[in-house]
Every structure is written in structure tokens, then in C-alpha cells.
Amino acid sequence: MSRSALKLRSWPLTILYYLLPFAALRPLARVGWRPTSRVAIYKSVPTRLLSRAWGRLNQVELPTWLRKPVYSLYIWTFGVNMKEAAVEDLHQYRNLSEFFRRKLKPQARPVCDSHCVISPADGKILHFGRVKNCEVEQVKGVTYSLESFLGPQTWTENLPISKTSFQDQLVTKEGNELYHCVIYLAPGDYHCFHSPTDWKVFHRRHFPGSLMSVNPGVARWIKELFCYNERVVLTGGWQHGFFSLTAVGATNVGSIRIYFDRDLQTNSPRYSKGSHNDMSYVTNNNQDGIVMRKGEQLGEFNLGSTIVLIFEAPKDFTFNLKAGQKIHFGEAVGSL
Incomplete structure (x- = not known):
């Protein structure tokens, strides 16, 4: 063109x-x-x-x-x-x-079976790799605090709380590392997102923050942009330990919908700055929380936005990605 x-x-x-x-x-x-x-x-x-x-x-x-x-x-x-x-x-x-919010034809996005983590959505890979020094990169060279992004670690009693750093508290198995992947959904992309792996969702945390643009150009300018914006953090576990998926809102994307959570209300007229509200999916009658299968429909945005995966895995976990590449839901993110 x-x-x-x-x-x-x-x-x-x-x-x-x-x-x-x-x-x-x-x-x-x-x-x-x-x-x-x-x-x-x-x-x-x-x-x-x-x-x-x-x-x-x-x-x-x-x-x-x-x-x-x-x-x-x-x-x-x-x-x-x-x-x-x-x-x-x-x-x-x-x-x-x-x-x-249009749906796709069933055959449009085949789910990769040979990799343990797939892309939950169509989009562009902004950044990926190991989490270092309790910080995650939103784009190359611009970071945000892991604890500010996820909030205080209170969603499960099973995680150790005596470790020194927030990052160490999330790693439940000795010898594992913490990894991240940031996917930007442009306005023209498919707006639904899916489960990136087989996992159990134990907890939802909703931060009713700002709704600034998450366009990569803006993300390079505003440090901790993802921590300012409204977001829904889903945390739980998979076969290798801690796993989380965060849907980050943006300008004109006040609506973040999680299909199994009818109580979630985003972009409310009033909220307290810096506040968050929690919802536990683990009950006396349901100790497993919400069981999600790889590729299963999870939620949707009302326009383009960003999804951040933060998860624990063994040290030999390998990403099958390149920074800046276009990716579709169902394609490989990484494997062991």
C-alpha cells in the first residue's frame, strides 16, 4: 500500500x-x-x-x-x-x-495442540519473556510494577507469603520462573478472547481505573500505563503453578466482559482512585474454581485493547514468538 x-x-x-x-x-x-x-x-x-x-x-x-x-x-x-x-x-x-463483537467461523482459528500455551486473541505481540526484578515491560524499555499491576497477593491461601519479593511469592514450585506476554488488540482485530491453556481460575480482581489509549505509541510514552487503566485480573493455576490473564481496558473500551462472571460491571460512573474489588470463584461447594480448557471462549472487549499473560513455568519453557509479530487466537505462544 x-x-x-x-x-x-x-x-x-x-x-x-x-x-x-x-x-x-x-x-x-x-x-x-x-x-x-x-x-x-x-x-x-x-x-x-x-x-x-x-x-x-x-x-x-x-x-x-x-x-x-x-x-x-x-x-x-x-x-x-x-x-x-x-x-x-x-x-x-x-x-x-x-x-x-462479531464471531468467527469455527474453522477460522484452529487451536494448536502441540504447544501448552496459545494466544488467547488476535493481536500484535508487544513484549514477552521472563519477569525480572518484579517488573514487566509493556513495550520495549518501558516497564511497570508487577505488584501494582496485579495488586496485593491475597487471592489464594495456597501461595507462600513469607518470601521476600512479590515475584517470588507468585512462584509456587522450586526451580520455576515467572514469564509474561503482552498482546495488543487493534480496533480491526477479532475482539473476543479465549483460554490460553488448560487452567483453573480461582479469583477475579477488578481495577476501575482510567481508560487511556493502549496504542503502542502511547505505551512508549506513559510509564505504568497498564497500571493506570481499568483492568480485570483473572488468577489461578495450571499444571506448572501460578497462571493469570489480565484484560486491560482502553479509550472507548469501557466494556470488558467475562462470560462466566455476570457480577462484573466495568466503566462505572463512580469509583475510588486506586481501589479494586475482588471476587473468589472458590467456594465450599466448588474447590476447583472455574475450570477452563485451552481455546474455550473466555470474554470479549467492545473494541481493541490489550491482554497480559503472567504465568509460572519451568526454566526450559520456550516462547515461539517474535516481538512485533502479528498473531491469531489459537496460534502457539510457547511450550516446554
């Missing part, structure tokens, strides 16, 4: 995705504004309010005659492959929300 065509396609992206784009703050650099000032201005934008307004707009039923031109513009802007969609007829999607 020519450079001029790419520029032409960028204006609908600004309208449809950012609403108040972070890129609009860049001119401030040319008049001497410091990066910290520009970041502070961006953080002050009422992204939660804008996201709720965007969510309501998405629910408005479009006239049948308007659906094809509106969705076609979106398809052209973000390069959506509608041949993979379970419903290809654009007239069948009553509103933008239904179109964003």
Missing part, C-alpha cells in the same frame, strides 16, 4: 478509535511543552466519560440502508477480514457494538 493511501486511511482511525487522540498533544512539543506536561494533560482527559458516551453510541440501532456504508468504512480503515466472520452480511449487524 502506498504511503499516501496509508495517510488517507488514518483520518477515520482518529474519529472511530481515539475520539480525543493522544497524537493531538504532539504539537505541544513544538512550542516547548515538556513531555511530563503533555502526559499530565492527556491523563486529565475524561476518558471514562468519553468511553461511556462511545458505548451508548455503539448501541444505537442503525437504519438498514446505513449499515453497509458505515461498516465498510470501518473495514477499509482497519483492514478487517469479513470472510472469517460467522456472519458476512453487513446488514445483519444492527449496531456498531454487534459488529465490533
Whole structure:
């Protein structure tokens, strides 16, 4: 595609995705504004309010005659492959929300059987590797605190709490390491996410934070961006120890849905800054929590966002990835 065509396609992206784009703050650099000032201005934008307004707009039923031109513009802007969609007829999607959350044909995403961890979603690999010094990289060179991201370790009594570092507390088996993988879902990607492995979900923690853009360009600028944003942390265990999947919200993505958790309500009008609420899936009648199988449907976003996997595995665990690569749900992340 020519450079001029790419520029032409960028204006609908600004309208449809950012609403108040972070890129609009860049001119401030040319008049001497410091990066910290520009970041502070961006953080002050009422992204939660804008996201709720965007969510309501998405629910408005479009006239049948308007659906094809509106969705076609979106398809052209973000390069959506509608041949993979379970419903290809654009007239069948009553509103933008239904179109964003479209399902795929069953054969569109075969699940890799030869690797123990698969990609839970379509997206772009931002970063992966071992967790070091209790920090995780959101993009290369920009980190965030593991404890700030997951919150205090209280979700299960089975994990040791006497170890010195938060990272060590998560590693339940001697000789294991802690690994991470960050997947960015663009607006044109398939918005549902699935179980990346066979595991049991014991606990859900919801952080009702900001809803700043998680576009890689923004992630390079704002340290601990993922710790500021609203997110849903699912923690539990798999055959090698600790396992977690975190769905991170973003601008215009106030809706994070977990299919087995009807009590979860995201992007509420009021919340206490820095707060979180917990839900345990382990009860006297159900000691296993929520049992998930590799590839099973887990949840969905209302637009593009980010998924972060943090898990324990033996030292010989190997990633089958390259930073920056495009990946589809069901494809291999790594194996032993």
C-alpha cells in the first residue's frame, strides 16, 4: 500500500478509535511543552466519560440502508477480514457494538495442540519473556510494577507469603520462573478472547481505573500505563503453578466482559482512585474454581485493547514468538 493511501486511511482511525487522540498533544512539543506536561494533560482527559458516551453510541440501532456504508468504512480503515466472520452480511449487524463483537467461523482459528500455551486473541505481540526484578515491560524499555499491576497477593491461601519479593511469592514450585506476554488488540482485530491453556481460575480482581489509549505509541510514552487503566485480573493455576490473564481496558473500551462472571460491571460512573474489588470463584461447594480448557471462549472487549499473560513455568519453557509479530487466537505462544 502506498504511503499516501496509508495517510488517507488514518483520518477515520482518529474519529472511530481515539475520539480525543493522544497524537493531538504532539504539537505541544513544538512550542516547548515538556513531555511530563503533555502526559499530565492527556491523563486529565475524561476518558471514562468519553468511553461511556462511545458505548451508548455503539448501541444505537442503525437504519438498514446505513449499515453497509458505515461498516465498510470501518473495514477499509482497519483492514478487517469479513470472510472469517460467522456472519458476512453487513446488514445483519444492527449496531456498531454487534459488529465490533462479531464471531468467527469455527474453522477460522484452529487451536494448536502441540504447544501448552496459545494466544488467547488476535493481536500484535508487544513484549514477552521472563519477569525480572518484579517488573514487566509493556513495550520495549518501558516497564511497570508487577505488584501494582496485579495488586496485593491475597487471592489464594495456597501461595507462600513469607518470601521476600512479590515475584517470588507468585512462584509456587522450586526451580520455576515467572514469564509474561503482552498482546495488543487493534480496533480491526477479532475482539473476543479465549483460554490460553488448560487452567483453573480461582479469583477475579477488578481495577476501575482510567481508560487511556493502549496504542503502542502511547505505551512508549506513559510509564505504568497498564497500571493506570481499568483492568480485570483473572488468577489461578495450571499444571506448572501460578497462571493469570489480565484484560486491560482502553479509550472507548469501557466494556470488558467475562462470560462466566455476570457480577462484573466495568466503566462505572463512580469509583475510588486506586481501589479494586475482588471476587473468589472458590467456594465450599466448588474447590476447583472455574475450570477452563485451552481455546474455550473466555470474554470479549467492545473494541481493541490489550491482554497480559503472567504465568509460572519451568526454566526450559520456550516462547515461539517474535516481538512485533502479528498473531491469531489459537496460534502457539510457547511450550516446554
